[in-house]
Amino acid sequence: MGTIEYSNAVAVVTGGGDGIGRSIVLSLAARGATVVVADIREEAATSVAREAVDRGARSLPVAVDVSRSDQVEAMADLTFDTFGKVDILVNNAGVTTRPFCALWNASQDDLEFVIDVNLYGVVNGLRAFLPRMRTQSGRRHIVNTSSFATLYDTPGHSMYTASKAAVNGLSDVLREEFVDQGDDIGMTVLFPGRVTTDIGTTSAGLRPRRGSADREVIPYEIKRRFDQEFHEPLPPDRVGEMLLRAIEAGASYCVTHPATVDAMRRKVDEIAAGYFPTD
Numbered sequence: 354m355g356t357i358e359y360s361n362a363v364a365v366v367t368g369g370g371d372g373i374g375r376s377i378v379l380s381l382a383a384r385g386a387t388v389v390v391a392d393i394r395e396e397a398a399t400s401v402a403r404e405a406v407d408r409g410a411r412s413l414p415v416a417v418d419v420s421r422s423d424q425v426e427a428m429a430d431l432t433f434d435t436f437g438k439v440d441i442l443v444n445n446a447g448v449t450t451r452p453f454c455a456l457w458n459a460s461q462d463d464l465e466f467v468i469d470v471n472l473y474g475v476v477n478g479l480r481a482f483l484p485r486m487r488t489q490s491g492r493r494h495i496v497n498t499s500s501f502a503t504l505y506d507t508p509g510h511s512m513y514t515a516s517k518a519a520v521n522g523l524s525d526v527l528r529e530e531f532v533d534q535g536d537d538i539g540m541t542v543l544f545p546g547r548v549t550t551d552i553g554t555t556s557a558g559l560r561p562r563r564g565s566a567d568r569e570v571i572p573y574e575i576k577r578r579f580d581q582e583f584h585e586p587l588p589p590d591r592v593g594e595m596l597l598r599a600i601e602a603g604a605s606y607c608v609t610h611p612a613t614v615d616a617m618r619r620k621v622d623e624i625a626a627g628y629f630p631t632d
């Protein structure tokens with residue numbers, strides 16, 4: 354795999370207007386990359402693009418709802434028309450719902466909200482950008498943001514976990530497809546643990562109200578054992594640098610906290626023990 358030359362690179366970061374995405378934008382900008390800051394909240398995108406410019410980078414804010422394939426296609430057209438190429442695509446925009454609630458109490462609207470942004474947002478980004486990225490030469494890189502939620506099963510968090518587990522699955526397959534096709538494209542899945550962003554408030558502001566309150570919701574507290582897995586909350590500003598290190602290392606995964614593997618190992622052991630031949 355080749356090396357990324359940030360000073361010549363064009364990057365697109367979705368959900369770039371805040372939190373983890375903003376941190377990624379600013380780390381890329383500090384290395385001289387041109388960064389498209391994509392966010393559904395136009396003012397947030399504009400403000401972070403301005404911060405990137407303040408760091409000496411070229412930056413373009415784009416207002417886009419990643420759950421809408423037509424809008425993501427239009428953003429890809431604009432990006433390729435403006436800069437001629439895309440070297441790094443970070444599919445990071447994501448939402449959550451609070452309070453935690455069991456799947457059987459979740460409203461249809463909330464289910465669609467989370468799947469449309471967290472899963473289809475990533476799919477739309479890949480489908481809009483990859484065909485043109487694949488025709489370029491030189492090292493390119495994809496980042497898809499998942500979550501520690503997929504590593505530790507959290508009661509009350511099934512919709513979100515399902516959306517992110519789907520991202521894990523498609524990312525791992527994509528990596529093999531790049532190898533198969535001889536594409537010099539790295540594929541890193543970002544697993545944030547507990548990062549102190551405003552995701553709860555921001556997601557609440559974007560969440561559709563229709564039907565959200567028409568069902569009884571049983572809130573679940575996050576279980577203590579889950580808290581123990583998560584370690585110290587991390588300020589979002591740290592994540593951008595972590596991710597760029599992972600990209601430079603060509604790492605398949607970037608985890609923001611040391612992952613305790615006991616629960617994962619138990620799961621693998623149970624899968625291995627789950628072979629029940631009938632003949």
Ligand SMILES: NC(=O)c1ccc[n+]([C@@H]2O[C@H](COP(=O)([O-])OP(=O)(O)OC[C@H]3O[C@@H](n4cnc5c(N)ncnc54)[C@H](O)[C@@H]3O)[C@@H](O)[C@H]2O)c1
Nearest residue numbers: 368371372373393418419446447500545547548550552555
């Ligand atoms: N903060 C955490 O503890 C944590 C943990 C695990 C995973 N994550 C994931 O990290 C990613 C970033 O989250 P964050 O904590 O920085 O949240 P954040 O709310 O601070 O930032 C997310 C950004 O995405 C934007 N966005 C939301 N829906 C969008 C849409 N449809 N189209 C375009 N932009 C949209 C928001 O406006 C916001 O600016 C998300 O995918 C999230 O699920 C976060």
